[in-house]
Amino acid sequence: MSHVIIPEDALCVADYERLAKEVLPHAIYEYVYGGGADEMTLRGNRESLDAIKILPRMLNDVRHGSTHTQVLGQTWRTPMMLAPVAFQKMAHEQGEIATAQAASALEIGMMVSTLASVEMEAISEQLNSPKWFQLYWQVDRDFNLSLIKRAEKAGYQAIVLTVDSAIHGIRNRAQRAKFALPEGVSAVNLKDRPELPRQAFTPDQSIVFQGMMSEAPNWNDVAWLIEQTELPVIIKGILHPADARKAQELGAQGVIVSNHGGRTLDCVPSAIDMVAAVREAVGSEFCVLLDGAIQRGTDVFKAIALGADAVLIGRPQFYALAVAGAAGVAHMLRILREEFEVAMALAGVAYVKDITRSSLL
Amino acid sequence: MSHVIIPEDALCVADYERLAKEVLPHAIYEYVYGGGADEMTLRGNRESLDAIKILPRMLNDVRHGSTHTQVLGQTWRTPMMLAPVAFQKMAHEQGEIATAQAASALEIGMMVSTLASVEMEAISEQLNSPKWFQLYWQVDRDFNLSLIKRAEKAGYQAIVLTVDSAIHGIRNRAQRAKFALPEGVSAVNLKDRPELPRQAFTPDQSIVFQGMMSEAPNWNDVAWLIEQTELPVIIKGILHPADARKAQELGAQGVIVSNHGGRTLDCVPSAIDMVAAVREAVGSEFCVLLDGAIQRGTDVFKAIALGADAVLIGRPQFYALAVAGAAGVAHMLRILREEFEVAMALAGVAYVKDITRSSLL
Amino acid sequence: MSHVIIPEDALCVADYERLAKEVLPHAIYEYVYGGGADEMTLRGNRESLDAIKILPRMLNDVRHGSTHTQVLGQTWRTPMMLAPVAFQKMAHEQGEIATAQAASALEIGMMVSTLASVEMEAISEQLNSPKWFQLYWQVDRDFNLSLIKRAEKAGYQAIVLTVDSAIHGIRNRAQRAKFALPEGVSAVNLKDRPELPRQAFTPDQSIVFQGMMSEAPNWNDVAWLIEQTELPVIIKGILHPADARKAQELGAQGVIVSNHGGRTLDCVPSAIDMVAAVREAVGSEFCVLLDGAIQRGTDVFKAIALGADAVLIGRPQFYALAVAGAAGVAHMLRILREEFEVAMALAGVAYVKDITRSSLL
Amino acid sequence: MSHVIIPEDALCVADYERLAKEVLPHAIYEYVYGGGADEMTLRGNRESLDAIKILPRMLNDVRHGSTHTQVLGQTWRTPMMLAPVAFQKMAHEQGEIATAQAASALEIGMMVSTLASVEMEAISEQLNSPKWFQLYWQVDRDFNLSLIKRAEKAGYQAIVLTVDSAIHGIRNRAQRAKFALPEGVSAVNLKDRPELPRQAFTPDQSIVFQGMMSEAPNWNDVAWLIEQTELPVIIKGILHPADARKAQELGAQGVIVSNHGGRTLDCVPSAIDMVAAVREAVGSEFCVLLDGAIQRGTDVFKAIALGADAVLIGRPQFYALAVAGAAGVAHMLRILREEFEVAMALAGVAYVKDITRSSLL
Numbered sequence A, B, C, D: 001m002s003h004v005i006i007p008e009d010a011l012c013v014a015d016y017e018r019l020a021k022e023v024l025p026h027a028i029y030e031y032v033y034g035g036g037a038d039e040m041t042l043r044g045n046r047e048s049l050d051a052i053k054i055l056p057r058m059l060n061d062v063r064h065g066s067t068h069t070q071v072l073g074q075t076w077r078t079p080m081m082l083a084p085v086a087f088q089k090m091a092h093e094q095g096e097i098a099t100a101q102a103a104s105a106l107e108i109g110m111m112v113s114t115l116a117s118v119e120m121e122a123i124s125e126q127l128n129s130p131k132w133f134q135l136y137w138q139v140d141r142d143f144n145l146s147l148i149k150r151a152e153k154a155g156y157q158a159i160v161l162t163v164d165s166a167i168h169g170i171r172n173r174a175q176r177a178k179f180a181l182p183e184g185v186s187a188v189n190l191k192d193r194p195e196l197p198r199q200a201f202t203p204d205q206s207i208v209f210q211g212m213m214s215e216a217p218n219w220n221d222v223a224w225l226i227e228q229t230e231l232p233v234i235i236k237g238i239l240h241p242a243d244a245r246k247a248q249e250l251g252a253q254g255v256i257v258s259n260h261g262g263r264t265l266d267c268v269p270s271a272i273d274m275v276a277a278v279r280e281a282v283g284s285e286f287c288v289l290l291d292g293a294i295q296r297g298t299d300v301f302k303a304i305a306l307g308a309d310a311v312l313i314g315r316p317q318f319y320a321l322a323v324a325g326a327a328g329v330a331h332m333l334r335i336l337r338e339e340f341e342v343a344m345a346l347a348g349v350a351y352v353k354d355i356t357r358s359s360l361l
């Protein structure tokens, strides 16, 4: 890795997408880049952000400005975190280890996926910034418990339960590219998972409802999960304000407004178009994060102006990792942080808390 | 047929369109694909669906979910039916026979066109799912009667009167491709049709009004038709809510909101943009179906959310038939059914009756 | 001319534009096709029409239908007329003579331009349908008078004063193509025009205001004109409802809502977007015509639904003339008439007076 | 210079952009043409203007019309001025000297940039039309003072303080083209600027907030500046109406509604979309100018109709200078003036003060 250098035409986050396309095997790139079905949600994520306009104030004194912010009672250097992105060894031989190093260097937090290609304990060791464990619900309650206990022991500070992808969606692009996990990359954190008995279906049953969805978590499972751990539980994949409210009432500590990067159900709203209503539903104190197509400092600014406490960065971490390893991820995050500072400064805002609805047109 | 296999890149309904373009003679493809005039209605059908957003709910328990639904007092496995599509021998030597076999296999109903290229009795024999006969009005009332009586005798369960295409519209694309019915394909169900006396026009008369439109059905004909049969009569090709109401008052059992796939008058609204108003006009109990550009499970979901009881699938059946015969049609329908189940599951809806306006943004 | 035949791919009005591009000298095509400046008005004319949707009624009895309509107390076979289009010898050696023959054959009226390339008397002889003379205001009042008297004598039934093009606008496309009148083509009807003294400008004066606009007509000239003739005077080039009202108050018999096909001031509204407000301003009895991008029977239908009594056809006459002479123009007009009949029939409307706002979505 | 001639295909302002692209070194063209980040603001400037429609009045008598107008108590021949554009020697060896000659010839004013590549005194000598000095705030207050005093002495009639570009923004296009100031081109007016002590940052500090923004002007600096000079002070780079109001209250004589041609913060509103609100905030007497994508006479008309007193022309001066020196700039300005006169005449407006909101749709 020591020889990888940052390409000189990596000037913005989107550059990493373009460069990754060149270095990654086609099927992997297509899998990561793609969304569900006709990718309308995927495109919509970007279009919704683009449609929002920042209304800047001039001549404010912002020389004491800072991007520090409070999330779940912790102080973050920047209102950004790495989204859980599975199987990072597909991007780079060191996988999540390299990503964790970059996150630490930039003081930016990381959500480690259930489907990480490296043991969560090993990742945690490299991570000095906020570290959260993302849980994909497992049919076997005990096995969920064992994952949570491992996460607690490894020092993770929150549990993120992802709820929007009980089914993977209709990923035609990945299918077309014949994507399959490359050899040597696997869900190592699930290697002790008890095997499920093979299901039989009557002709009248559906493999969707009676099959896959019988393994999906529901609100009872959320309540149970919250009881099992002292760690804050965050629900990832909320779009409807009423669902955010329900999570809050059940004792969750936060929600992540997200459509999973357009990868599950197609034709759903952009997170950025729902975040204001979600914030309204849960009040100003509840933790609300957001992800989906965040690629510019101005995107971060817009998300916060509409009610998010912070944003997650998904695909760009994978692309930067593929292009230039830990250095790439760190560089990508630094670009984003600086762009965000520039956005604040040129909009005339000194502190994250001052980025509000009235900062937009 | 035994050698035709499903192409491995047939992953979604639109793939069948692409693949059919490769196997079909140009003129036939253009005829089937095309719409009227500038094809604004054709494109509009797709664009209107694309503009609708589903607002999903998370963590609902849908493990008892099912797509079964009630249409005209019958239970359907899925809220989908094959639209009447004429002359299917142009797609495949077995024509409507193959389509009927596929429909039966998937437990999806079929509307058999007056212009089927196979005798309606032979088709009916292959069809174990809902079977409806689609009537193109014939100038000679007696001949209409003979068609209806044949349909009744052959076991058809409803009569669908198509009312939006007294004139074919201005089909420039088909004209450009010099489309003509291929040899060996004809409207075999009309072979006993009495010949019409050739009309003469005064200079002041119009071949449109005094010619073609003098052969078109009107509301009196609808009333007459309803009297002639015990079968429910469904009016196909309604866009205006007041027309739906009128059909209901005259004793029709349902309407199909449709612009004939953009093939007749150009510049009319998409069915999906009218269906909510139609539903409002006729109340919740009346049968309202819809067609036009249904290509994804999410399209089916949207149509139902806006008030349709079920949707019809038009061109895709022809494309799939051309590509892979009965197996192709069955595969295409299975894709659509599974996508619809996935849409329901990921939207958090267990039953068709729970797909409502509030399932949309 | 006897050998020119209708190309078999001339199926709709737009086909004539495409075909004319092939046969016309580049500079002439560009001149005719083009609009002012960035051609936003030109494109807007089309886009505005495209955005309007017809809401058809089914099962009406229209077998007595007809396109006959009343304009200025005359009965027209179809609510269409040929717009004044200058210098038609650029399209065809017979110029306006051929156009007039075609118009007569189709019983469609023609507005003959001041800038016709054939004497107005000769054109009139060929014209059995409504014939109106279009006047471009001449600085010399007496010369206007002599033109009007010639028109009266030649049998023209109305005077159309064009008021939107005192200045030609910024015609960059025509300039780029280095358009100039070809040899042998000239404004023969103006050959007796008294020469104007050459103007001198002080440095502080503007060739626009103190030059060109000093030759433009104003409301006083309109009043004067109306006094000079028994013929009805129609004002062409109105967009603002208040101007239509003013014309009406001064005694004009009608207005033509038009932006001159996007050829004068760019960035103005489409005629179709203003016609409803104009109709509202002048009441239901006043003659309101409209032009701009009318290319389909559905366009005619939309214009009438929004308040026009009839529409004018501009460029298509020139294109059809270039492609196939009188036969081409006749064919083009027949296409348009038939498309209009089809639009009425499929929309469920029997008479022109029944095409109203409620025929649209 | 004597041999440069106006290219015959330079017919409108945009032509100069196209032609400049051919003659300028790639990096310079990209630098000048480009905007911040994804250039959404850059494109938005054009799109916002395009979306506005002029509603013309016909038959008004405008033969006494004129484009003269009052700005800051002076009479301008046309409501246009040259925007401050830095380093014009990159376009042409004579740089701002040639531009000033052209401006004088057309009686159009010029704002001379702090970053002019020619001494402000030399430029002033060539300039007989309104001359304003544009100030980029300097950390050292005394140095600001010395610049203002030079400007006063050199005959400049107003001071324009640019406030929207404390940071240059994220200029990815220029970075990609590896833009750097060519040899021989420099900010000659700043050659006596005292060197700043190099700053050191703690790890927790930000080079944006604690670095660059510590050199930016704030409202206190504006107040100070106004006290230092008898000349009117104009604030350039305002978008928010409240900022315009604040500038007015502090004693500024005017504001320039501008987003710096999309070159600083991306995703901000177009000036044309904010100017009406700014005008409303400051009342009818305060000087409000506007820039951004003004390329057509109709653009000037629209800006004035929405509340601007006059507009600035930025990039086109640079392009015209590159293409044909002083003659090019003069030609470009003449085109714009004539187009503006044509727009007024065809819209039926005789005087600049009569261009109002009601001149638009």
Ligand SMILES: Cc1cc2nc3c(=O)[nH]c(=O)nc-3n(C[C@H](O)[C@H](O)[C@H](O)COP(=O)(O)O)c2cc1C
Residues within 6 Å of the ligand: A031, A032, A033, A083, A084, A085, A086, A113, A114, A115, A134, A162, A236, A258, A259, A260, A261, A262, A263, A291, A292, A293, A294, A312, A313, A314, A315, A316, A318
């Ligand atoms: C390749 C890939 C893998 C992902 N894996 C996970 C995962 O394991 N767990 C999870 O909750 N979300 C996962 N996501 C979703 C991301 O966390 C995030 O919600 C999404 O990518 C939106 O952000 P983006 O637009 O910045 O990519 C994945 C996304 C991608 C693209």
Ligand SMILES: Cc1cc2nc3c(=O)[nH]c(=O)nc-3n(C[C@H](O)[C@H](O)[C@H](O)COP(=O)(O)O)c2cc1C
Residues within 6 Å of the ligand: B031, B032, B033, B083, B084, B085, B086, B113, B114, B115, B134, B162, B236, B258, B259, B260, B261, B262, B263, B291, B292, B293, B294, B312, B313, B314, B315, B316, B318
């Ligand atoms: C080739 C073709 C033939 C058709 N034949 C008939 C027909 O015989 N009777 C009828 O009522 N509709 C007919 N239709 C219309 C369809 O039933 C349906 O309304 C239309 O295709 C819209 O659905 P789609 O967008 O899924 O194709 C036909 C459509 C096509 C494309």
Ligand SMILES: Cc1cc2nc3c(=O)[nH]c(=O)nc-3n(C[C@H](O)[C@H](O)[C@H](O)COP(=O)(O)O)c2cc1C
Residues within 6 Å of the ligand: C031, C032, C033, C083, C084, C085, C086, C113, C114, C115, C134, C162, C236, C258, C259, C260, C261, C262, C263, C291, C292, C293, C294, C312, C313, C314, C315, C316, C318
């Ligand atoms: C080549 C050309 C010549 C024209 N000459 C005249 C004319 O002499 N008098 C006039 O009033 N309008 C003239 N017009 C405008 C037309 O009458 C009409 O308003 C315009 O073309 C809009 O109709 P269209 O979109 O169908 O072309 C001319 C238009 C074109 C394209």
Ligand SMILES: Cc1cc2nc3c(=O)[nH]c(=O)nc-3n(C[C@H](O)[C@H](O)[C@H](O)COP(=O)(O)O)c2cc1C
Residues within 6 Å of the ligand: D031, D032, D033, D083, D084, D085, D086, D113, D114, D115, D134, D162, D236, D258, D259, D260, D261, D262, D263, D291, D292, D293, D294, D312, D313, D314, D315, D316, D318
């Ligand atoms: C190459 C270039 C240099 C500029 N230099 C300055 C400058 O020195 N001072 C300033 O206030 N604005 C500067 N601007 C901004 C312009 O004054 C103006 O606000 C902007 O270009 C918008 O106008 P346009 O769209 O007509 O180019 C510059 C713009 C460009 C393109």
